[in-house]
Structures are given as C-alpha cells and as structure tokens.
Amino acid sequence: MARSINWLQVGAALLLGLFGLYVIVQGSGYEMGSLRRMGPGFFPVMIGSVLLLFAVLLVLEVWHEEKTERNFWIPRPILTISAGFVAFAALLERAGLVPATLALVVLVSLAEKPVRPVAAVATAVALSVLGVLVFIYGFGIPAAAFEW
Structure with missing residues (x-):
C-alpha cells in the first residue's frame, strides 16, 4: 500500500x-x-x-503508519470527553467525588464505538472506590465522597 x-x-x-x-x-x-x-x-x-x-x-x-481512509472530523469523542470534564467539575463540590467520577467515566466511555455499558460502569465504580481511598483517606484531601 x-x-x-x-x-x-x-x-x-x-x-x-x-x-x-x-x-x-x-x-x-x-x-x-x-x-x-x-x-x-x-x-x-x-x-x-x-x-x-x-x-x-x-x-x-x-x-510508519500506512495510509488509511479516515474521517477528518469526528465530533463524538471531542464532545463526550469535554462533557465528561465539565460534568466532573460541576458535580465535584455539589454531589461529591463518587458521583463526579461516575459521571466522568460514563460520559467519556461514550466516545468509543461500540459503547460497552458493563465495562463503563465497572470502571466507574472501581475508579470511584480508588479515588475515595487514595484522595480522601490517603492524601486527606478535604472533599466529600457524597455530598447530601
């Protein structure tokens, strides 16, 4: 080719x-x-x-890449990843670290085709637990896991 x-x-x-x-x-x-x-x-x-x-x-x-036909502009990944960052920033103080992380991971997972909802939810839950353990308990960052 x-x-x-x-x-x-x-x-x-x-x-x-x-x-x-x-x-x-x-x-x-x-x-x-x-x-x-x-x-x-x-x-x-x-x-x-x-x-x-x-x-x-x-x-x-x-x-070293072989020439392939690709779409020049694919808005889906850009929009969903941007929406994930905005949702995380908006939810962190209002809802807590866990809902913000869940929203971030779920929205960002929509950027990839095909969408794998089970893998997205499993990753979101694992990262939420890890985030709480590392940032709130480990580093002592003054953030709530859930904001009620």
Missing part, C-alpha cells in the same frame, strides 16, 4: 514538541535540585521532556 504522511498529525506533534521545548526553557531558569530535594524547576523540565518525547514518538508513529 502507498505511504502518505498525515501532515495534520505531524503538525500537532510539532506543536506539542514546541510546547515541550518552551516548558523546558522556562523551567530551566529555576533551580533543578536533585531527586531527593527537587527544586522548583525540576517538575516543569521533566514534564516538558515527556511532552517532547511524546511528540517524537507521535512523528515516528505517523511516519
């Missing part, structure tokens, strides 16, 4: 790489510290490095 480069994905990878470089340059102005005593520049430089690595890997994936 003929190989054709998807320039839209290459452009997205380029933007991601440029943003990673920007974060690295801005973070390198601060003290790095060490792994034991991280300075204020350590986290931004590491995040920028990961973004740069992802950009390179994305370009490599696009380069």
Whole structure:
C-alpha cells in the first residue's frame, strides 16, 4: 500500500514538541535540585521532556503508519470527553467525588464505538472506590465522597 504522511498529525506533534521545548526553557531558569530535594524547576523540565518525547514518538508513529481512509472530523469523542470534564467539575463540590467520577467515566466511555455499558460502569465504580481511598483517606484531601 502507498505511504502518505498525515501532515495534520505531524503538525500537532510539532506543536506539542514546541510546547515541550518552551516548558523546558522556562523551567530551566529555576533551580533543578536533585531527586531527593527537587527544586522548583525540576517538575516543569521533566514534564516538558515527556511532552517532547511524546511528540517524537507521535512523528515516528505517523511516519510508519500506512495510509488509511479516515474521517477528518469526528465530533463524538471531542464532545463526550469535554462533557465528561465539565460534568466532573460541576458535580465535584455539589454531589461529591463518587458521583463526579461516575459521571466522568460514563460520559467519556461514550466516545468509543461500540459503547460497552458493563465495562463503563465497572470502571466507574472501581475508579470511584480508588479515588475515595487514595484522595480522601490517603492524601486527606478535604472533599466529600457524597455530598447530601
């Protein structure tokens, strides 16, 4: 099959790489510290490095991908994932961590075809329990599991 480069994905990878470089340059102005005593520049430089690595890997994936016919604009994933984030933000303080997580996972699971409701609900319940254990009990974050 003929190989054709998807320039839209290459452009997205380029933007991601440029943003990673920007974060690295801005973070390198601060003290790095060490792994034991991280300075204020350590986290931004590491995040920028990961973004740069992802950009390179994305370009490599696009380069070795065979040409396939795809729809250019698929609004379903964008809309459902955005709705999941909005629902989580709206429900976290009003309803609690568990309902917000349930809404987030269920809405985001609608982005994939075919929709698997049993897997979505199982994942939502597992992430809700894990979220309560880690964030509320483990880290002591002042959030309610359920807000009545």
